[in-house]
Amino acid sequence: MSNHPIHRLDQLLPPLRSISSAEIKTRIDAMLAASGPPRRSEPRDDRRRPNPATAEDYLEQLPALVLLRRLPVPALAVDRHGVISHANWALERMLGYGEGGLGGGSVADFVDPQSSPNDAEAVAILHDFAGKVIELAHQDGFVVRALVSRSVLLRHDDPITLVCFEDVTERLWDGGRARAFD
Numbered sequence: 001m002s003n004h005p006i007h008r009l010d011q012l013l014p015p016l017r018s019i020s021s022a023e024i025k026t027r028i029d030a031m032l033a034a035s036g037p038p039r040r041s042e043p044r045d046d047r048r049r050p051n052p053a054t055a056e057d058y059l060e061q062l063p064a065l066v067l068l069r070r071l072p073v074p075a076l077a078v079d080r081h082g083v084i085s086h087a088n089w090a091l092e093r094m095l096g097y098g099e100g101g102l103g104g105g106s107v108a109d110f111v112d113p114q115s116s117p118n119d120a121e122a123v124a125i126l127h128d129f130a131g132k133v134i135e136l137a138h139q140d141g142f143v144v145r146a147l148v149s150r151s152v153l154l155r156h157d158d159p160i161t162l163v164c165f166e167d168v169t170e171r172l173w174d175g176g177r178a179r180a181f182d
Contacts, residue, residue, distance in 0.1 A: 040080035074146070074165040078126070082107045082119025085160060094146070094167050096139035126163050127151065133168060145169045 052058040065086065068075055074091035087102035095102070095110060102110075108122040112135055117125060123157050125134060130150040131150050135143045146165040 043163045071164075074167070075162065076102075076107070076126075076165070077160050077162045078123060079160055080120075080123060082123050091165065094144060094165065095104075097135060101139075110137040113143065123161055126161055132164070133172075135164070144174055 007031055010111055052061060068077065068088050071088055072090055074094045075086075075088045076084065076091055077086040084102050084105050084107055085086075087097075089099060092099060092101055106122075107120055107126070108117050108119045110180050111117065111122040114135060115121075129148055132148065133145050134148050136146055138144050144167055146167050149164040151158070151161045151163055153160055
């Protein structure tokens, strides 16, 4: 049982019929004084923004990383030098990595493993093969064939390439064709 004064009331007070209200107040005041000053909870700094008026306003307020993390589609953000800025859980799972296993690594470690590109070449492959199937290296050593999208960031001077993937390995094994990924 808790040591809070209210929880100790039944132990410290005999049946209420035999005690005056003044005595009850005195005992409660003594118990509260013994337990120290009341703890005041600090006002919470509510970081949420006011409720948006429309669904579009709500989407505009969401941070990009929250959306990227939650996407069920494998997504990769890589800088010009080939350093992985973000790989979501779906991409990590597709390539056999644990949570955070790709972050900060090099895109050259898994893009087009047969040609062993350097970092800049691996980023160029992501751009040049947009809408086509490329090979990615799974952590266990086998090849994953995936369609790569065009970069979501469209300007030529964007510092990040942000692409999505669709694993088509099994479809290709079964003799199917990979559809275009725009």
